[in-house]
Amino acid sequence: MRTAAYRQSFTGRLEHNEGLFAFLLVLPAMLIVLALYIYPLLYSFVISFLRSDIRYPEEFRGLKNYIEIFQEPDLLVSFLRTFYFTALSLAIEMVAGIAIAVAFNNRFFGRPVARSLILIPWAIPPVVTGIIWNWLVHAKIGVLNYVLYSLHVIPRYKPWLADPAWAMNLIVLADAWKWTPLVVLLILAGLQAIPEELYEAATIDGAGDVAVFFRVTLPVISWPILVTLILRTVEAIRVFDIIYVMTRGGPANATKLTTFYVWEIAFKHHRMGFGAALAYLITLLIVILAVLYYRLLNRRVEL
Amino acid sequence: MAAITRPGVRVFLYVFVALVLLTMLFPFYWIVNMSLQTSNQLYDIPPHFWPPRPTLENFASVLLEERGLMRFYEAVFNTLIVAAVAMAVCVALGSITGYALARLNFKWGLWFLFVLISTQMVPPLVDLIPLYIIFSRILKLVDTKLALIIGYTGWLLPISVWILYGYFQTIPKDLESAARIDGCTRLQALFRVVMPLSAPGIAATAIYVFISSTNEFLFAMIFTSTRKSITIPVALSDMIGKYQIRYGDMTAGAVIAAALPVILALIFQKYLVQSLTAGGIKG
Numbered sequence: 115m116r117t118a119a120y121r122q123s124f125t126g127r128l129e130h131n132e133g134l135f136a137f138l139l140v141l142p143a144m145l146i147v148l149a150l151y152i153y154p155l156l157y158s159f160v161i162s163f164l165r166s167d168i169r170y171p172e173e174f175r176g177l178k179n180y181i182e183i184f185q186e187p188d189l190l191v192s193f194l195r196t197f198y199f200t201a202l203s204l205a206i207e208m209v210a211g212i213a214i215a216v217a218f219n220n221r222f223f224g225r226p227v228a229r230s231l232i233l234i235p236w237a238i239p240p241v242v243t244g245i246i247w248n249w250l251v252h253a254k255i256g257v258l259n260y261v262l263y264s265l266h267v268i269p270r271y272k273p274w275l276a277d278p279a280w281a282m283n284l285i286v287l288a289d290a291w292k293w294t295p296l297v298v299l300l301i302l303a304g305l306q307a308i309p310e311e312l313y314e315a316a317t318i319d320g321a322g323d324v325a326v327f328f329r330v331t332l333p334v335i336s337w338p339i340l341v342t343l344i345l346r347t348v349e350a351i352r353v354f355d356i357i358y359v360m361t362r363g364g365p366a367n368a369t370k371l372t373t374f375y376v377w378e379i380a381f382k383h384h385r386m387g388f389g390a391a392l393a394y395l396i397t398l399l400i401v402i403l404a405v406l407y408y409r410l411l412n413r414r415v416e417l
Numbered sequence: 418m419a420a421i422t423r424p425g426v427r428v429f430l431y432v433f434v435a436l437v438l439l440t441m442l443f444p445f446y447w448i449v450n451m452s453l454q455t456s457n458q459l460y461d462i463p464p465h466f467w468p469p470r471p472t473l474e475n476f477a478s479v480l481l482e483e484r485g486l487m488r489f490y491e492a493v494f495n496t497l498i499v500a501a502v503a504m505a506v507c508v509a510l511g512s513i514t515g516y517a518l519a520r521l522n523f524k525w526g527l528w529f530l531f532v533l534i535s536t537q538m539v540p541p542l543v544d545l546i547p548l549y550i551i552f553s554r555i556l557k558l559v560d561t562k563l564a565l566i567i568g569y570t571g572w573l574l575p576i577s578v579w580i581l582y583g584y585f586q587t588i589p590k591d592l593e594s595a596a597r598i599d600g601c602t603r604l605q606a607l608f609r610v611v612m613p614l615s616a617p618g619i620a621a622t623a624i625y626v627f628i629s630s631t632n633e634f635l636f637a638m639i640f641t642s643t644r645k646s647i648t649i650p651v652a653l654s655d656m657i658g659k660y661q662i663r664y665g666d667m668t669a670g671a672v673i674a675a676a677l678p679v680i681l682a683l684i685f686q687k688y689l690v691q692s693l694t695a696g697g698i699k700g
Contacts, residue, residue: 132521133524135603136517136521136526139513139517139521140513140514140517140518140523140529143510144529147532147571147574149571150567151536151539154543154544155539155543155544155547157547158543213433217434218434220430222430222431223431228437229686231442232437233689233690235441235444236682237682239650239675239678241632241634241674245448245657245668246444246445249451250444250447255460255464260464291441294441295441296693299690299693299694300693300694303690348537351540352541355635355650358638358654373541380542381639386546389542393543393546397539
């Protein structure tokens with residue numbers, strides 16, 4: 115009886131106290147975020163001042179890990195590679211994504227099917243994406259080699275992934291192939307929010323297709339574009355799976371991008387403290403980029 | 418723009434759409450095509466654009482034969498368990514959290530939503546390095562399915578909350594008030610009225626979480642090492658180094674790995690698009 119009475123009073127309190135009810139519902143998620151993000155982030159911050167290394171006992175190093183970042187010879191190069199990768203794959207994804215979205219925003223025969231089918235590259239696991247592209251560009255049995263050879267573009271079969279420049283560009287291509295569908299979906303959702311009258315009005319005012327695109331379409335989808343840009347930049351800086359499968363950072367470190375680099379330091383060479391310091395630096399870069407994008411786009415919208 | 422009528426432009430539109438579909442589908446078609454050929458046929462020049470004598474022997478061999486101390490179907494099994502549990506937890510906690518943030522008067526609601534979105538900006542390694550130390554030294558969770566379930570829940574819960582938060586906002590408040598006037602408690606109103614109406618949003622979240630956990634690689638690679646917990650992507654990546662000659666295993670394994678997420682994405686396409694675009698559009 116006592117528990118029943120207690121329960122009644124407890125549910126009674128829930129009925130009257132909306133804040134308490136809300137707090138109880140949110141509590142599990144809050145605890146998870148606390149345990150799996152906030153606590154690790156703080157812990158990571160502590161580690162970044164230690165020598166946390168399987169081979170030695172932990173030892174306080176002060177700022178040495180952060181100072182070492184600037185003495186790491188390949189790090190700057192890996193940042194530049196990441197920048198190249200991110201810029202090129204984002205450029206391809208945004209241009210292709212906007213073009214495809216604009217095309218798919220028209221009515222045409224088979225549109226629902228086409229819109230489902232372009233989801234396939236997005237749904238495929240990134241590891242499989244890497245394997246697929248490995249085969250497509252394979253030195254001996256790759257279909258790319260066969261097609262280019264048959265068309266007399268190349269004199270003999272080429273081991274594409276053994277060439278540093280091509281390896282990088284092919285990884286960009288594989289990544290763009292996987293992520294363009296997502297960009298299409300995001301932009302398409304933005305396009306569908308544009309009322310038809312807007313286009314009619316522009317056309318009546320004598321605007322051509324190009325003018326309509328730049329004056330009507332682009333400004334309206336600038337918010338989805340911003341979201342997509344931030345989303346994809348964060349993802350592109352994280353890229354790991356495709357590199358691991360296609361090149362393992364090679365040939366000659368040509369595809370050793372930042373995340374791969376940090377992974378090697380922390381989990382292959384077991385220098386966790388140094389890895390944590392590096393990871394913090396990358397977070398900072400991402401935040402700066404996000405703020406920059408936001409300000410750039412805001413300014414353009416105001417103009 | 419919705420109805421292009423000039424014939425020249427229409428032809429251009431169809432050609433463009435055809436090219437897009439060819440680019441998006443050919444690579445996947447190619448791996449399926451390869452998986453249905455024998456290793457010898459793969460070496461033929463010109464390559465077969467259609468399997469000459471389609472065979473399932475690669476699938477049988479990769480699934481059942483033991484390779485490097487484990488069988489591939491064990492990885493399939495691990496992956497399904499991890500993805501299913503992560504999905505259940507994310508949907509359950511995502512619903513109640515999303516509901517509270519969307520509907521109830523909660524002081525720190527906006528602040529919590531901001532924290533949730535910020536977690537998605539953090540590069541995974543910032544989180545992975547401390548988690549690995551905690552999981553290996555203190556909790557002894559390395560090489561367990563539980564480690565993956567915890568990791569994926571942490572990774573996907575914030576997105577789940579965001580998707581469901583957006584969805585709950587679209588459900589008219591009157592229905593809930595009516596239920597409460599009829600004598601439902603708050604919890605009853607949530608589970609009997611709001612949740613059933615939110616089925617599409619819940620489906621969207623479930624599919625998104627399931628596909629994301631099935632496909633995840635970096636976390637799984639760091640935290641798993643044996644048949645007890647290795648997932649499909651890790652098992653596949655292991656083949657690359659060790660069994661370079663067994664082309665059949667890799668092509669069939671890759672097709673198996675892609676089959677489930679691709680089929681799910683096609684079936685639940687409508688919901689999925691909803692969840693993917695949920696956070697993006699509202700400014």
